[in-house]
Amino acid sequence: MNLKELITEKVKEKFSTALEEVSDFRDDLSLTIKKDQIAALGKFLKEDPDLEFIMCKDVTAIDWATRKNRFTAVYHLYSFKLNCTLRIKANITDDPPAIESVTSVWRSAEWYERETWDMYGIKFINHPDLRRMYMPEGFEHHPLRKDFPLLGIPGSLPLPHEAE
Amino acid sequence: MNRISQIYNEEKIYKKLLEDRDITIDDALENEMVINMGPQHPATHGVLRLVLRLDGETVVGIVPELGYLHRGYEKMAEEMSYIEYIPHTDRLDYTATMCNNVAYVLAVEKLAGIEAPKRAQYIRMISAELSRIAAHMVAIGTFAMDVGAVTMVMWTFREREKLQNIFDRLAGARFTTSYTRIGGVASDIDDEAIAMTRKFLDELEPALVEMDKLLLGNRIFIERLEGIGILQKDDAIALGVTGPNLRACGVEYDIRRAKPYLFYNEIDFRIPTYAEGDALARYFIRGDEVRESIKILRQCLDKLPLGEVIANDPKKVLPHKTEIYSKMEELIHDFMIINFGINPPVGDTFFSVENPKGELGFYIVSNGSGHPWKLKIRSPSFCNLQAISQICKGAMVSDVIAIIGSLDPVMGEADK
Amino acid sequence: MGLEAKLTQDGFITTTIDAVVSWARKSSVWPMPMGISCCAIEMIAAADPKYDIARFGSEVMRFTPRQCDLMIVAGTVTYKMAQVVRRIYDQMPEPKWVIAMGACTSSGGMYRSYNVVQGIDQFLPVDVYTAGCPPRPENLLNALMTIQEKIGKTKAHDFQNRSLSELELAQN
Numbered sequence: 001m002n003l004k005e006l007i008t009e010k011v012k013e014k015f016s017t018a019l020e021e022v023s024d025f026r027d028d029l030s031l032t033i034k035k036d037q038i039a040a041l042g043k044f045l046k047e048d049p050d051l052e053f054i055m056c057k058d059v060t061a062i063d064w065a066t067r068k069n070r071f072t073a074v075y076h077l078y079s080f081k082l083n084c085t086l087r088i089k090a091n092i093t094d095d096p097p098a099i100e101s102v103t104s105v106w107r108s109a110e111w112y113e114r115e116t117w118d119m120y121g122i123k124f125i126n127h128p129d130l131r132r133m134y135m136p137e138g139f140e141h142h143p144l145r146k147d148f149p150l151l152g153i154p155g156s157l158p159l160p161h162e163a164e
Numbered sequence: 165m166n167r168i169s170q171i172y173n174e175e176k177i178y179k180k181l182l183e184d185r186d187i188t189i190d191d192a193l194e195n196e197m198v199i200n201m202g203p204q205h206p207a208t209h210g211v212l213r214l215v216l217r218l219d220g221e222t223v224v225g226i227v228p229e230l231g232y233l234h235r236g237y238e239k240m241a242e243e244m245s246y247i248e249y250i251p252h253t254d255r256l257d258y259t260a261t262m263c264n265n266v267a268y269v270l271a272v273e274k275l276a277g278i279e280a281p282k283r284a285q286y287i288r289m290i291s292a293e294l295s296r297i298a299a300h301m302v303a304i305g306t307f308a309m310d311v312g313a314v315t316m317v318m319w320t321f322r323e324r325e326k327l328q329n330i331f332d333r334l335a336g337a338r339f340t341t342s343y344t345r346i347g348g349v350a351s352d353i354d355d356e357a358i359a360m361t362r363k364f365l366d367e368l369e370p371a372l373v374e375m376d377k378l379l380l381g382n383r384i385f386i387e388r389l390e391g392i393g394i395l396q397k398d399d400a401i402a403l404g405v406t407g408p409n410l411r412a413c414g415v416e417y418d419i420r421r422a423k424p425y426l427f428y429n430e431i432d433f434r435i436p437t438y439a440e441g442d443a444l445a446r447y448f449i450r451g452d453e454v455r456e457s458i459k460i461l462r463q464c465l466d467k468l469p470l471g472e473v474i475a476n477d478p479k480k481v482l483p484h485k486t487e488i489y490s491k492m493e494e495l496i497h498d499f500m501i502i503n504f505g506i507n508p509p510v511g512d513t514f515f516s517v518e519n520p521k522g523e524l525g526f527y528i529v530s531n532g533s534g535h536p537w538k539l540k541i542r543s544p545s546f547c548n549l550q551a552i553s554q555i556c557k558g559a560m561v562s563d564v565i566a567i568i569g570s571l572d573p574v575m576g577e578a579d580k
Numbered sequence: 581m582g583l584e585a586k587l588t589q590d591g592f593i594t595t596t597i598d599a600v601v602s603w604a605r606k607s608s609v610w611p612m613p614m615g616i617s618c619c620a621i622e623m624i625a626a627a628d629p630k631y632d633i634a635r636f637g638s639e640v641m642r643f644t645p646r647q648c649d650l651m652i653v654a655g656t657v658t659y660k661m662a663q664v665v666r667r668i669y670d671q672m673p674e675p676k677w678v679i680a681m682g683a684c685t686s687s688g689g690m691y692r693s694y695n696v697v698q699g700i701d702q703f704l705p706v707d708v709y710t711a712g713c714p715p716r717p718e719n720l721l722n723a724l725m726t727i728q729e730k731i732g733k734t735k736a737h738d739f740q741n742r743s744l745s746e747l748e749l750a751q752n
Contacts, residue, residue, distance in 0.1 A: 025511040026274055055401050057516075058542040062529055076514055076527070076542070080401075080415075083422050087514060108404030111550045119238070134231030134579060135695070136660050143239055143694055150236075150243050152694030157659035159703050160666035203664055204614065206643040211616055211661060232661045233617055236693030251690065258618035302621065321628035328625075339622060339714055576617045 003084050004029045010051060014044055020091075030087040035073070035099050038090045042105040045077060045086070053077040053086060056106035059113055061092075061120045065146040071097045071122055075109075098123040119144035196224060199561075203232045207310045207565040210575035212549070216556075216564065223564060226556045228549060233579040241539035245505040246272050247346060247482065249539075254340040256543065257577040259302040260520045262295035262331070265344040270425060271515035271526035272346050276508035278480055283471040284348040285426045290464045291334065291343055292426075292517075293457045294361070297368070298327045299520035300450045300457075307447060307569035308379060311388050315378065323371055326364045333357045346506065347481030348474030358465060365458050372454060379447075389444040393555045393567035396441060403554060404547040407522025408449045409571055413441035419518040431463050443570035450572075453520075480506045505534020514542075521545050521574060545578040598735045605649075605675075606731035608637045609724070612648035612672065614665060616655025619682040619714040623654045626717035636724050645671040650727060652720070653704070656684035658695045666703050675739040677731070679723050680706045683713040 008022055011031060018041070021032035033041050045053040058076040075088040092099050101124035102109045113124045115133040121142035124130055132139065141148055141156060202213040211232035217225040237256070241249050253264040266288045273280065280288070305320030328338040334357050335343035335350065343350050379385045395405070400413045410417055418435045420428040436452035438445035475481050482501055483494040510532045516525030522544025529538040548571050555571075556564050586593050613623055627633045627641065642648050645668045657665055669678070680700055683689030686709040688698035700706060707730060710723045 026277070026513045028513050030512070056404060057523070057547075058514075058525065058527065058540065060527065060538075060540040062538050074527070074540075076525070080417065085514065085516075087512075106404075107402045108547065108550060111546070112404075115546075132231075134234035136231070143236060148239075148694070150239055150693055157695070159659065159697065160663045161703070203661065204643070204668055210620065210655075211664075232658060232664070233656060234658055234660070234695050235656055235691050236695050240691070240693050255618050258621060317624070318629055321625060322630070325625065325628065325630045338716065340618065 003082055007031075007051065007082075007084070007086060010048065011041070011045075015041060021089075028085070028087060030089060032089045032091065035090040035092055038073070038075075038088070039100045039102055039105060041088065042075070042077075042102045045088075046105055051079055052081040053079045054106075055080070056102065056108050056112070057085070059102070059109050059116055061116050061122055063120060063144065063146045069093050070095075071120060073099050073116070073122065075102065092122065096123065097121065098125055100125050101127040103127055118142070121145065201564070203229075207568060209306065209568060209573055212568070212573065212575055212578075214552070214564070216561065218561065221560050221562075223556050223559050223561065226553045226564070228552055230546075230549070230575075230579055233575045235580065237541060237580045238539055241536055243535065245502075245534050246276075246508075246536065247501065247506070249536075250344065250346075251340065251342040254342055255576055256541065256580070257299070257519060257521055257524070257545065257574045258340075259574055260295040260299035261339065261341045262291040262343060263299070263517070263519045264524065265342060266292045266426075267515075267517040267519065267524045268526055269344040269346055270517065271513065271528055272506075272508070274515045275511070275513045275528050275530055276346070276480055276506055278347050278475055278477055280348045280475050281472045282427070282469050283352075284473045284475075286464055286468050287349050287353050287473060288344060289426045289428070289431075290353065290361070290461060290468075291331075291341075291349075293461050293464070294327055294330060296457050296520045297454050298324050300454050301327070303450055303520070303572040304375070304447065307566075307572065308385070310565050310569035311385065313379060313382070313385060316375065319371070319375055319378075323364075323368060326360075326367070330357060330360045330364060333360060345474060345482060347477060348472070352473045353468075358468075361461065361465060365461055368454075368458060372451065376451065386444065389447065389566055389570070390442060391440075392443045392563050393559060393570060394440070394442045395551060395555055399554055400441070400551065403551045405522070405551050406547060407519065407544050408453060409446060409522065409548050409551070411435065411437045412445040412449045414439040419516060419523060425515075425517055428460075430467070431460050433460050433463075443566050446570040446572075507532060507534055516542065519544055521572065521577065522548055524577075541577075541580055543577040543580060545573040545575070546580075549573050549578055601736040602732050602734050605734065606728040608640075609650045609677075609727065609731070610640045610642055610648045611638050611724075612645055612651045612668070613641045613643070614651055614653045614655075614668065616653070616657065616661060617684075619654035619684075622714040622717055623652060623681065623720065626720045631717040631721060633721065633724070636721065636728065638724055645669070646673065648672055649675060650677045650679065650724075652679045652681055653685045653700055654681040654714075656689070656691055657697045657700050659697060660695070662697050662700070662703055665700070669704055675734070677707045677727050678704055679720075679727060680709045681720060681723070682710060682715055686710070689713055 018034040018037040023030045045051050055078040057078050060074050062072045064070055069091040071092040073090045077086045113127055116122055117130055118132040118134055197218045199216050202208040203211040213229040215227045216223055253268040254261040256264045301320040301324045305317035308316035331341050332338045335341040395413050397413045400410050414437055416435050416437050433456045436449055478497045483498055487494040488498045508530045512529040514527045516523045524544055525542035527540040528536050531537040555567050633639050680686045685700045688696050708723045708726050710719055712719050
């Protein structure tokens with residue numbers, strides 16, 4: 001049994017109903033899971049002695065603009081034991097978008113989730129410190145959403161004015 | 165005297181003093197103090213801002229604030245074609261431009277299913293390793309400068325100038341190179357560039373010995389760094405730290421070895437690791453990596469195969485300029501690729517390489533059109549910086565400078 | 581100026597105060613390295629042994645605005661950073677000059693995006709614009725020489741008004 005089959009089997013066994021899709025594109029294994037199971041799956045992947053995905057490399061989201069479930073959260077995990085990168089996706093069904101935070105599983109997710117909140121406006125429930133990462137406090141928009149123009153919204157960011 | 169009585173006569177201040185009747189000088193110094201460091205500070209390597217809470221001189225809490233160099237890379241990527249984006253990757257980690265070029269191009273090639281010829285891959289390896297040396301030169305130089313050894317920055321930049329002459333020869337630009345193309349590299353490496361590289365490597369080895377002599381014979385440098393900013397192995401993994409900073413904690417993780425890309429599997433090199441995880445180990449590991457890079461470069465130059473430097477795939481790879489001006493078909497392909505893009509299949513890929521700062525990954529989502537639907541940069545500096553609040557807690561203020569220098573963040577990459 | 585040669589001849593020289601003051605001003609321009617991104621590395625390169633900015637009397641890079649009279653804005657200025665740049669500029673004592681180093685500072689450069697100020701002249705008075713992304717160190721030195729030329733044309737009393745009024749305030 002190769003690595004990918006092992007991971008898929010393990011996850012299927014535990015999360016048979018929540019697992020929505022398994023894809024393998026260009027040698028990247030990607031699992032799509034129901035969004036309410038994300039933290040549970042994270043905990044399982046991290047703590048299972050055969051898998052040990054102890055490093056969370058990245059958390060981000062995709063804005064599909066016109067699809068019904070507009071946002072998808074994407075997690076990239078790495079296991080030193082298996083030397084394998086795994087992608088987890090979760091389609092976010094709520095509006096306004098919200099998903100459970102995985103900071104309790106991987107501490108590194110704290111900043112990644114803050115960045116995702118800043119860029120996409122996805123609320124991470126139970127996140128310890130959900131502030132904007134890059135944009136100044138008080139900025140009202142989320143730049144990486146598809147309806148945000150590349151050149152920004154005039155007047156949304158102030159320029160300094162001359163001192164007296 | 166007159167002024168003081170005036171102040172005390174003022175009712176407001178007098179009332180305030182009555183409230184705080186038992187305040188003494190000692191109490192005032194024992195109180196916690198909040199100071200702001202950066203974004204314009206000589207030791208924050210750009211525009212990092214730290215808000216420190218101090219008790220005396222000990223750091224109790226630290227909050228990094230990013231975003232002073234947020235240029236909207238990921239948004240811009242959605243509006244431009246895959247080829248147009250190559251120059252933008254230069255400016256991510258601007259100390260190691262070639263590495264970023266290589267990383268991005270490999271990610272796109274993985275998505276589009278293109279393979280560059282072997283000679284091009286070797287040239288990419290050479291340029292990436294040269295760039296790694298350049299980045300570590302900046303890292304060591306500025307790190308030593310932060311803790312007081314200003315000579316070092318002069319020495320390392322002297323070596324860096326030689327590297328930039330090589331880049332000038334190789335790519336036609338000394339700093340922002342944009343050297344790679346999807347499916348190969350922009351131009352072939354010529355004999356003079358190879359000779360320059362060999363000469364540089366021969367000169368660099370004794371220079372490294374000199375640098376080590378200057379710093380390691382110096383008690384101040386050692387005592388300033390030894391045992392400072394210790395990062396434990398488990399914490400480093402939990403916080404997503406990669407690259408030299410992770411290897412300095414004793415984790416032997418290098419993507420060049422774990423998931424070999426290009427032709428690193430044909431090259432013999434060692435992955436230096438240290439168990440200490442302190443600032444001094446992070447200095448040592450960069451020096452060792454430069455030595456390993458010299459070894460890799462020598463092997464690459466010896467093994468450099470002959471052949472084409474760009475893949476023969478007219479629908480996806482840009483033809484060379486001389487061909488565009490003389491052949492009809494190439495002109496059409498060039499027009500199509502520039503105007504409509506290379507249209508990779510629908511899907512998403514994550515590809516990461518070992519950059520001087522750590523793991524640089526590109527997550528690209530394609531919807532089949534000429535520009536990415538989404539491009540996410542997993543930048544190593546951003547992830548390494550997350551460890552700062554963990555490391556700095558309990559350190560002295562002056563150690564914070566040394567810790568930032570040893571972590572070596574580049575804000576262009578951390579803020580994107 | 582060939583000062584020593586003059587002194588051995590007669591022991592004195594005649595000149596105007598304006599000439600002496602502007603000569604002194606332009607020959608020791610102390611830069612404030614506002615290094616924000618990529619251009620900062622080339623700015624350090626300009627100070628390194630190969631290019632050696634010390635030849636122009638400007639090697640004293642001071643990170644505190646109070647000691648500087650030339651601000652080199654090196655790197656992309658975002659809206660968040662613009663507040664900081666302006667504030668540091670306001671803290672510099674008169675007379676002061678500004679070099680916009682590189683395409684980003686001059687016009688936004690390759691960053692036509694929501695968070696990049698399209699040219700720092702929207703909130704700062706700029707004296708010299710430097711082309712390049714980033715400019716080569718030679719280009720920065722050229723900008724410095726242009727600034728020196730500009731400073732050389734100033735008169736001794738040119739910057740008196742503001743500092744006098746500040747002096748009165750301090751006495752009160």
